[in-house]
Amino acid sequence: MVTIKDIAREVGVSPSTVSRALSNSPLISQATKERVHTVAKQLGYERNELARALVKGSSEAIGLVVPDITNPFFADIARGVGEVAHAFGYGVILCNTAESLERGLNYIRLLRRKRVDGLIITNAIRNDPVAKQLVGSKTPFILVSQLWEGIETPYVTGDDHYGARQAVEHLIALGHKRIGFIGGPAAVQSSNDRMQTYRNVLQKHGITPQEEWIRYADFTQRAGREAGRRMLSLTVRPTAIFAANDVIALGVLEAAEDLGLSVPKDLSIVGYDDISYASLPRIQLTTVAQPAFEMGKIATDWLISTISGQGRDFLHRVLKPHLVVRCTTSKPSP
Amino acid sequence: MVTIKDIAREVGVSPSTVSRALSNSPLISQATKERVHTVAKQLGYERNELARALVKGSSEAIGLVVPDITNPFFADIARGVGEVAHAFGYGVILCNTAESLERGLNYIRLLRRKRVDGLIITNAIRNDPVAKQLVGSKTPFILVSQLWEGIETPYVTGDDHYGARQAVEHLIALGHKRIGFIGGPAAVQSSNDRMQTYRNVLQKHGITPQEEWIRYADFTQRAGREAGRRMLSLTVRPTAIFAANDVIALGVLEAAEDLGLSVPKDLSIVGYDDISYASLPRIQLTTVAQPAFEMGKIATDWLISTISGQGRDFLHRVLKPHLVVRCTTSKPSP
DNA sequence: TTGTAGGCGTTATCAA
DNA sequence: TTGATAACGCCTACAA
Secondary structure, eight states: OOOHHHHHHHHTSOHHHHHHHHTTOTTSOHHHHHHHHHHHHHHTOOOOHHHHHHHHTOOSEEEEEESOTTSHHHHHHHHHHHHHHHHTTOEEEEEEOTTOHHHHHHHHHHHHHTTOSEEEEOSOOOSOHHHHHHHHSSOOEEEESOOOTTOOOOEEEEOHHHHHHHHHHHHHHTTOOSEEEEEOOTTOHHHHHHHHHHHHHHHHTTOOOOGGGEEEOOSSHHHHHHHHHHHHTSSSOOSEEEESSHHHHHHHHHHHHHTTOOTTTTOEEEEEEOOGGGGSTTTOOEEEEOOHHHHHHHHHHHHHHHHTTOOOOOOEEEEOOEEEOOSSOOOOOO | OOOHHHHHHHHTSOHHHHHHHHTTOTTSOHHHHHHHHHHHHHHTOOOOHHHHHHHHTOOSEEEEEESOTTSHHHHHHHHHHHHHHHHTTOEEEEEEOTTOHHHHHHHHHHHHHTTOSEEEEOSOOOSOHHHHHHHHSSOOEEEESOOOTTOOOOEEEEOHHHHHHHHHHHHHHTTOOSEEEEEOOTTOHHHHHHHHHHHHHHHHTTOOOOGGGEEEOOSSHHHHHHHHHHHHTSSSOOSEEEESSHHHHHHHHHHHHHTTOOTTTTOEEEEEEOOGGGGSTTTOOEEEEOOHHHHHHHHHHHHHHHHTTOOOOOOEEEEOOEEEOOSSOOOOOO
């Protein structure tokens, strides 16, 4: 690898002159700059960002931790993050925890060791020393679509209570009384919030769901399918299911198909997120839309401006989702 | 940030002793090791990987460049890469080019400046100096589901000719004669290969497609929908469309719906990749399956073993895809 | 306008 | 078993 010393030797100046020329310092004469640049190009010089970051104390990189990159919701957040980061000259190190809490913690530690300038976190966390340490540290970070119980952090999230209320009230308005819920892992706050609101809204309408109609799954299609199959095989089965995200909802759709139930005639389904596949013609999933791409952008904007010291306060941004009624919900058949 | 010097001072030993203790060198006494470790933990020490990488000449990180992370095909590759990288203690820096050739080149340069130990590239590239430079360099890299015209590189890819032949012959066997093709951007080799084979197979069967039945789009649902709408609005329209990937195919499905055409009665559709959404009950897309996750794993395995000097030769791995016949293809209606 | 020297946080070599 | 010392490649006072 060619270094500034090589260039210096070749051009016949000192390394510091090369360094300055390369970073376009006004102190350097036009002539030397040109010579330095041509030699640099000629030798195929690429500046060592590791060394640079070490001395500048800043790596121009941010870390992004997601639980499942194959979920379009997180892929869209990642796209938003990348878009803004790229515009500001920042790199993004993306880590996929595959829904493992432990891996999430490992990645957070790894990213901090790599001295990223900031962190965007979309996965749940146990009340763990690593989290405490992160909060206590100087590394700025922000949560997206996620809250950590009992820990004060900046965040960009959707209003899960509002969204869940829209979903459940829609089902009730259609006349459903037997409404099930399939949530994500218990550690995920947003899933819990949606569940809580589901319970509250039902209660407000004088409906008490059977406990077998409330299930937790992983946030995957397969888990949704299994949970759905089980719930729909009960002797008294719900006429509608509210799923904590679209991926689960699509799994439930599969389960219905497996059991020969027709949607929405025999079963209404509402998802959450409005991933792009939810609007496919044959799918037409009724769901609660969240602006994932936007959330990624907002979080990154805040993070980068915080990194560069234009410290706006803690960001607490709650975006209102909205219900998109498509074709997987209808009146329950009598 | 606390450094080994801080620990050294606290424990009352030299920084080198701390360094050795922390990396569990056999030279250090058990007693000192323990003292060092407890003080390190107590002070919340996190080793600076930047400094470490600088002296070791290796960052334990690999770069991954993808054209579109929201395409489940690439998300799955990314998952495979992450899985293996993680197992070997490597980090992954993921860069999303948003289908821009230029951004792709920028990212490759950026990753090299960050001194990643290796590169996994899934995007197309113009015959560019950056590519030449990469090939001439010591940085190991491998292409996944991609070939660079006229440049000799390691790669893991699917057999696009074989896959496309399965697809087109399936349509011909069903009795189709008016078969269209919607490809990705012209710079993408795999898309071109599929197109070439499409032409060849038709020709072999004595069929000459109208030129309006061959279109290029971006590898996105929206582009597929638009291209599909245009093609299906022709006065003489194809009875079947072979799309260069599933995302485009889903767009074509939307287009058909838009125009009131029923699939597969009025139009058969074959995709490519078999992303997870292709098998949804209501979609049931006939497609050519490629093992994306596997491809990511294979590439990363090779890359890391090459990095660590167990240099197997250039990897040229071609995986055979297979046709999955579902419900978007049938005999053309008379 | 340029050069010298010191330091960023590690690891590695050589002595002790 | 431990400690100095010199790198790694770059940046930046301070001097010239």
